[in-house]
Amino acid sequence: MSGQDIAVVVDPGVPEEVAWTFKANAPLLSRIKAGWRPRPGPERPSGTPFDTATLVGAPMLLGLAIIFIVAGSIRVAFLSFGVVMLLFMAKVLSPRAQPGDDHTEEQEIFEQARWYDGRYHLPEDFDPEALALMARTQRAVNSVLGSHVNAEGLLDEVRNAVLLPQQEWEIARLLAKLSALRAEHKALIARGVAPEVARAVQPLERALASSETAVVARVEALERYASHVADAERAYHARGQIEELRARLPRYEELVAESGADGFAVPEISRLADDAGQLEETLRRSVREAHEAFRYLDG
Template sequence: MADVIVDPALPPADARLLRDNRRLLIRARRGWVPDRSGPSLAAAPYWRLGAVCGATVCLGLLLGVGGLGRSLGPLLLVLLAVPLMIVTFVRTETPEGEEAEHERRVHAQAVRHEGRYVLIDDLDEPSRRLLRRAQRAVAAVSQSRVNAEGLLDDVRNAVMLPAQEWEIARLLAKLSGLRARHRQTLSGESTPEVAAVAEPLTKALDSSEHAVLGRVEALERYAANVAEAERAYRARQQIAELRARLHEYEELVAETGADETTTDELTRLTEDADRLDQALRRSVSSAHEAFRYLEPGPPGP
């Protein structure tokens, strides 16, 4: 399950970068800023460039002064100039340079999209448990065969389920942060006046948690209905495979002279398949009904 939950409205590339770099996002949360003074890419090793230039100049002087021939000198200079040009104009990336550039990109996206992603580390323990429950429900629906086969509204699931996961994570992050500050303020001794003011605020926090719990439970009810449809779908597939081989069983019974009542039992597969079809339709219908509770209601006045 994801430890970084991202607003589904983010561009896919940005969302993927955030999801894949939880460690750097945690550091950014703690105030880390990458070093921006170094090069984004490691340039060619300039000390080697200087060495090549020096060697070229020295060799040219030696060729001119030593009289090695006017035709040989320019040729050697050209041969030395080829690697010199490569070193000068071709920039190579080193692992250190790539890592530094990657860290700058992640930090920039973290700053740019602050408030549009939630780390599991942002949540207190009760909120973390609630989020994990929501994620398990989302995964159960998304990974089901009935969803993949289009028996559910897979298009709406692909949109609604990530939106539900994000909304739950966002609310839990706000709840965790406010609850931590609330407890810190009330830690230690307090007067009756402070307790009287804090009591309704504490109830507001509890009420908010209960509301988020309702969202999670709605997801779990949907996942339970989908699981029932999944069982009926798999059973129907198994019955279909058995029916496809029914004639082989009947031939074997006839050839071996087995009890004729066995044939009657085999023909009941058709009735079993019909019952499973009905069960599948009922369970899919129940899943659709449960899905309606996940949809956002009409906007208020």
């Protein structure tokens, strides 16, 4: 994942459906952030000649229908009723923005983006250094949440699902703020500063540097956790492969016995049992280490 390929980061407190909408519509969110606004929908203005004709003509036709019914002209009465129904159907089916229209969908996303402003971050919210850290963060989080050992419950799947998105959001929030302050600081320095101001600027630069160091420490803690999970993942898959081989072992032993090659092959084959035991211990150790790293993340 390159810096430019990072996903939209959304505050875990945002409803899940809205969060997925934001992540699937990053280009539109970028346009909204740059000032884009949806055009008004294609609705028919009120008070058009068509609407007036409907409002005035329908009661007149209904009145005529009643008169014809009283007079015994049922056929003409039905015709009048038919014209009234056509007028109302035409009114209902007149062109309007439908719920499935692209415009309506964009309008909805625009309104959600305004409502949840400040609770999501886009790639353009980060400077190059922050983008690289954000990419590392998302790689670590995705590798843990997408692992088989997490899905199989060997890790704390529930706490992972809660804590890791929170960590990702907090890192994104800090990196976005750090990026904005660094941009302002660089713009100030670019204009040139007097020696007296330069002395005042130094503590600010140290604050920026120490803040970045603290965020980097968070990212590295996530990566350590992801590394332990990756070790457990490798042991998990290797254990499965060894178990599959052990299931086939009787057929190999039968072949060896029938071929008279016992002395040559049996010691090699029997090592499968030892390998399986070692991999089981490796898996348990890797999971324990992952749990230790998780506790460090959890503070």
